[in-house]
Amino acid sequence: MDVEAALALVDGEVYRQTDRHFTDLQQVVVTNVLQGRKYLEIAEAYGCTEGHAKDTGFLLWKLLSEAWGKKVTKSNLRSLLTGQLKSFVPLPNQLTAPIEAAKTSQVSFVGRQQAIANLAGLVAQGHKVIVLQGEGGVGKTTLAQQFLRSQNFELVLEVLMAKETTNIVAVASVVEEWLQRDLNEDSGKEFGVTLSRLKRCLEQRRVGVLIDNLEPALDSHGKFIAEHRDYIELLRILGDRQLQSTTIITSRDRLCEADLTLEHYRLAGLDLTAWEQYFSAYQIEPATLAPIHQTYGGNAKAMGLLCGIVREDYAGNLAQYWQENQHYPLVETDLKNLVASQFDRLQQLDPQAYKLLCRLGCYRYQDLSTVSSTGILCLLWDINARPRRVIKSLRNRSLLEFADGEYWLHPIIRTEAKLRLEFLTEDWQQAQRKIAHFLTTSVTRIDNIQAGLTALEAYYHYIAIADYRGAAKVILQSRENQWGQYLTLGTTLLRLGIIEPLLVAIEQIVARIDHPRHRSELNNILGDLYWTTGKVPRAITCQEQTIGTSRHSQQLLRPTPENRHDLYYWRMLEVDSLLSLGLYNINLWELDTATELLQQAIDLAHNTKHHAWSEKASLSLALINSYRDRDMANSPVARLYRLIIELEDPAYNTGRFAYFMQLLGQVYCNQRQLEPAQKIWHRAITFARSSHYTQIEAKSLSGLGQLERFAGNYRQADLYHHQAIALLEKIAAKCDLAEAYFQWGITLQHSRQTAQSKDCMTQAVALYQQIPAPKQVARITVALDSKL
Helix, strand or coil: CCHHHHHHHHHHHHHHHHCCCCCHHHHHHHHHHHCCCCHHHHHHHHCCCHHHHHHHHHHHHHHHHHHHCCCCCCCCHHHHHHHHHHCCCCCCCCCCHHHHHHHHCCCCCCCCHHHHHHHHHHHHCCCCEEEEECCCCCCHHHHHHHHHHHCCCCEEEEEECCCCHHHCCCHHHHHHHHHHHHCCCCCCCCHHHHHHHHHHHHHHCCEEEEEECCHHHECCCCCECHHHCHHHHHHHHHCCCCCCCEEEEEECCCCCCCCCCCEEEECCCCCHHHHHHHHHHCCCCHHHHHHHHHHCCCCHHHHHHHHHHHHHHCCCCHHHHHHHHCCCCCCCCCHHHHHHHHHHHHHHHCHHHHHHHHHHCCCCCCCCCCECHHHHHCCCCCCCCCHHHHHHHHHHCCCCEEECCEEECCHHHHHHHHHHHHCCHHHHHHHHHHHHHHHHHHCCEECCHHHHHHHHHHHHHHHHCCCHHHHHHHHHCEEEECCCCEEEHHHHHHHHCCHHHHHHHHHHHHHHCCCHHHHHHHHHHHHHHHHHCCCHHHHHHHHHHHHHHHHHHHHHCCCCHHHHHHHHHHHHHHHHHHHHHHHHHHHHCCHHHHHHHHHHHHHHHCCCCCHHHHHHHHHHHHHHHHHCCCCCCCCCHHHHHHHHHHCCCCCCCCHHHHHHHHHHHHHHHHCCCHHHHHHHHHHHHHHHHHCCCHHHHHHHHHHHHHHHHHCCCHHHHHHHHHHHHHHHHHHCCHHHHHHHHHHHHHHHHHCCCHHHHHHHHHHHHHHHHHCCCHHHHHHHHHHHHCCC
């Protein structure tokens, strides 16, 4: 039998009788019956109860019996269709059109054609930001998503605001993720730079933006709360009429910021016709819908939840449901009360599913907007028999959303689940720990942003139960990464450019950590975060605290075999912090202080298990001496060059050594040894590009610009300087950016471009003043006043 032709024939009869095409379940029933399957198999394939599949089949056979004048049953369907097909002459595309229409029709999206047209009209009038306002569950999110899909945007960017104000994602993190994960752009270390980069992207690409569930970020007057007023800057950018983007915001509350240009569109509940269409699609007689529709004000989410209850718990008998529940004592007729009643009923009918639903409220559904089946199963630690049945129970009652193998809770459902679970203290604690353990163990290697965000998600679950030590361990857990290293999550995220969330996370817990080593490790990472973002004084404070704790701890430990590992680790932290402080002070041009700190690192690490730090400190010290034009007979420069370039020693000839590779190039440059400097910098650039280490690539390009200046090739030098500046502005590394502007200014000075040279040096001074680095300012001022 031609199954597609048979489906087209049946769909045609359904459409003639009801003015509606196949529902998804009707299509599944016919297809599987023709293949000889039982109702139980059909139900398992579709994800409904056997009774619901039987009811759908019974109503369909009844409809076909009336259409063909013959009794149609599951048993004789195939033979009757064979006879009907002999006289069935399909029109062009009739075989596939009804099937595709059934597949693509979205029963849950009804009654909003006019709203779609109205939104399109607002966009045509030039409105760039539209606030879709309405009550909870009225269908704002569904309409917004459907509208953005209808506009055929190249890309849709989304931010789902947290239900609770304390969990709202910082706007800097949102834009950073859009740029890095969706737009394939590096984010800046300053919010203004990041926004400028986003604006450039939206000027060049046709993009839709959805900001969902905004009201938790608003105060009682409809203005952004103090902690999240940076969202105003994002909306100001998105409202620019030069952009190709359209932004839809969903919110229960009106957004009342006078400085923003936006349009509000009020979304009312669905009308009775839409409700009747929806219930009919699920084979539920809508005759008694009018009072129910009136009670719930046409709320779309209420419509879906009620339909699910009637289908699964009342076998599709809407009248029986309303007879039992019309006097339900609601405080007010809104979605919150409907959800509460659904939870109560679930608790009576399926206690195991109820328990799972409450536990699922622990997930945040933010950085990770969905949960895998494994992530759900980890919450069934005390349910051994048929755990997947419990999951199916929630799906069938429309309490657990599902698509593409992933699960999530509607925000309203999640709020109720979380509230109920918080009363069960033991379950609340256990669920948070189970989720944190699942997230931690699911990531064994970090080589992309998503893996890093997944691993970091465990941090928030420990924070929810005030387990700050557990949260610290998440950041400090080491894993393999794309650079072939075994580094802490914090250090890996820093290299991946996940700056803002990591910075906020460490700042939130570092002062609450009693464990001395964990606190010192966090300070060590925090120092590098501050250094990267140009907050050098804060970075210095963090490393000084680490050094103080390390030295004190070493004094308390006796050199016994039992303490060997602890002594090793404390010494490593001390040496690493000394090296970091030395590098910070070089950036500040505090060369005497840097020399003292680096020498301390060398004295502590030389010919010990920490000798690698001694080599790096010695190279950094050689860089200082090259600035001072001092004798470097005992420096490691020549040996390292030979190991990297001539011998290609794998211990040094690697991306892991790229940062100090570019320092080596600077030493040779300062000595005017142009050929080895050029080879080293080209090698560093190769490694930097392979591991997306933008900072190293930029610093090496700036160095190549200096080499071309020495050779008098000013045009090529300008090209290198320009490339370096562009990369450093991308990541907003202030110290390196200031030095790059300074070097470009010197090149322009040599090529007699006085005005341009002054502009570059002035920008360098401004950056160093922000850090602040007064000796660097003085150094550049001298160059500005000099004449060649």
